[in-house]
Amino acid sequence: MRRLAVGLLMAGLVVTLTAALASGAEARTAKKRKHAPPPPNSIAWSQVSGPSFGPAQSIGGYAAGCITGAQPLAGEGTGYQVIRMSRQRYYGHPELIDYLKDFGRKVAAAGLGSALVGDMGQARGGPMSFGHASHQMGLDADVWLRLDLPPMGRNAREGVSEVKYVDYDRVRVNADWSDRQAQLIRIAAADPRVARIFVNPAIKVAMCRHPWPNRDFLHKLRPWYGHDGHMHIRLHCPAGSPQCEDQKDAPDGDGCGGELTSWLGSVYPLVEKHEGKPQPRYVNMPAACRAVLRAGGTRVAAVDGLAPGDASPGKTVR
Numbered sequence: 001m002r003r004l005a006v007g008l009l010m011a012g013l014v015v016t017l018t019a020a021l022a023s024g025a026e027a028r029t030a031k032k033r034k035h036a037p038p039p040p041n042s043i044a045w046s047q048v049s050g051p052s053f054g055p056a057q058s059i060g061g062y063a064a065g066c067i068t069g070a071q072p073l074a075g076e077g078t079g080y081q082v083i084r085m086s087r088q089r090y091y092g093h094p095e096l097i098d099y100l101k102d103f104g105r106k107v108a109a110a111g112l113g114s115a116l117v118g119d120m121g122q123a124r125g126g127p128m129s130f131g132h133a134s135h136q137m138g139l140d141a142d143v144w145l146r147l148d149l150p151p152m153g154r155n156a157r158e159g160v161s162e163v164k165y166v167d168y169d170r171v172r173v174n175a176d177w178s179d180r181q182a183q184l185i186r187i188a189a190a191d192p193r194v195a196r197i198f199v200n201p202a203i204k205v206a207m208c209r210h211p212w213p214n215r216d217f218l219h220k221l222r223p224w225y226g227h228d229g230h231m232h233i234r235l236h237c238p239a240g241s242p243q244c245e246d247q248k249d250a251p252d253g254d255g256c257g258g259e260l261t262s263w264l265g266s267v268y269p270l271v272e273k274h275e276g277k278p279q280p281r282y283v284n285m286p287a288a289c290r291a292v293l294r295a296g297g298t299r300v301a302a303v304d305g306l307a308p309g310d311a312s313p314g315k316t317v318r
Contacts, residue, residue: 040293041280045126046088052124052297056094058137058237058244059125059288065137065245066289067125071097073117075154079104080115083144083157089119089128093138095238096120099193100141106187112180114151116160118142118230124292127283136283137244139235143188145181146229162229166202171267173206182210188233189217196250198224198232201263208256218254223263226270243288 045066056069070091075082080100082090092100100117107115119132120141127136134140146163165181167174185207189197199207201223208218224232237244251259 040126040285040290041282042127042129043280044293045122045124046129048122048124048126048293048297050123050298051091052292052295054295055240056138056238058093058139058241059292060137060243060286061245062134062140062234062247063136064127064283064285065125066285066292067091067093067121067138068292068295069094070121070123070125070138073097073100073120076151077101077104079106079108079112080117081151081157082117083160084118085154086158087119089122089135090117091123091125091138092120092141093235093238093241095193096139096141096235099191099233099235102191103143103188107184110183110187112184112187113147114149115184116144116146116149116157118144124297126285126289126293127281129281134232134234139237139244141233142230143184143233144230145184147180147184164228166200166228166267166269168202168267168269171264172202177203177206179210182207185221185231186212186217188231189220193235194220195234195236195247196220196222197234198222198227200224200226200228201260201267203228204255204260205264208254208260215254218256219250219252221255222250223255223260225268228269243286 051070051072052068054068056071057067059066059068071094073082073090073092073096075085075090078101080103100120104115107113118141119128119135121135121138122128125135125137127133132140144162145165148163149160152160163176165173165177181203185197185199185203188194197220199221204221204223207221212218234247237246
């Protein structure tokens with residue numbers, strides 16, 4: 001009995017010691033986690049000096065990713081002009097650059113004037129300090145729908161304003177909408193490189209009601225809040241980007257039925273603002289993006305006297 005009691009006592013001491021060691025290890029791990037540096041945030045990605053060296057690759061997802069070897073879109077070209085260039089958001093994968101140049105030529109050939117290219121992506125992608133959750137891996141671009149502006153100097157393009165094409169009281173497009181806006185969207189969506197284009201639900205309704213001879217492109221138009229003065233173009237993952245995470249294909253059909261109808265009960269104006277200093281948003285980015293942020297690369301020169309970062313983050317932007 002005595003030996004049994006001693007054995008039980010020793011076993012108890014072993015269990016207690018093991019538990020104490022485990023508890024200590026957990027405490028040390030928790031302490032280490034608590035003091036671990038946070039991942040690079042949106043401010044770090046917004047302040048990077050230029051694209052990284054290396055082949056062009058989109059990495060991660062549209063709302064949590066980055067890009068190596070990004071290229072800038074020229075500030076102006078046939079059928080387009082880039083606005084608000086001081087934001088330094090005119091970078092993208094070469095596939096996006098080629099797409100926008102082709103798009104501009106088609107816009108010019110259709111006699112629509114000059115398309116206004118808004119935010120694309122940052123020099124190395126990543127999260128932006130204000131204005132967007134996506135646009136992170138060089139495959140997204142905003143194109144404004146207004147077509148009434150002639151070619152302008154870069155400084156003049158800093159202060160342009162969106163024209164809103166939605167009557168929210170009636171949940172339909174307003175009197176400013178015309179066939180020219182519809183044709184602009186059709187040209188953008190008809191390119192096979194496009195995965196989807198986000199537009200206001202009321203604009204999608206207008207596109208569905210238009211007597212198009214070929215309606216195949218309509219399924220790419222996806223209803224989303226806001227987007228009443230611009231369209232958000234998103235390309236498929238390009239070849240040579242094995243770490244790029246494509247979205248699922250848009251559903252079959254033209255998307256003009258019940259799904260669209262379900263959106264019409266919740267259409268409301270969306271204003272994205274930023275007050276004060278940019279917010280250091282954190283996102284769960286692929287591990288490879290840390291190396292992209294730290295990699296060597298090119299520097300960006302000022303644009304017509306507008307140094308990088310001169311744009312005010314307090315302005316409304318989508």
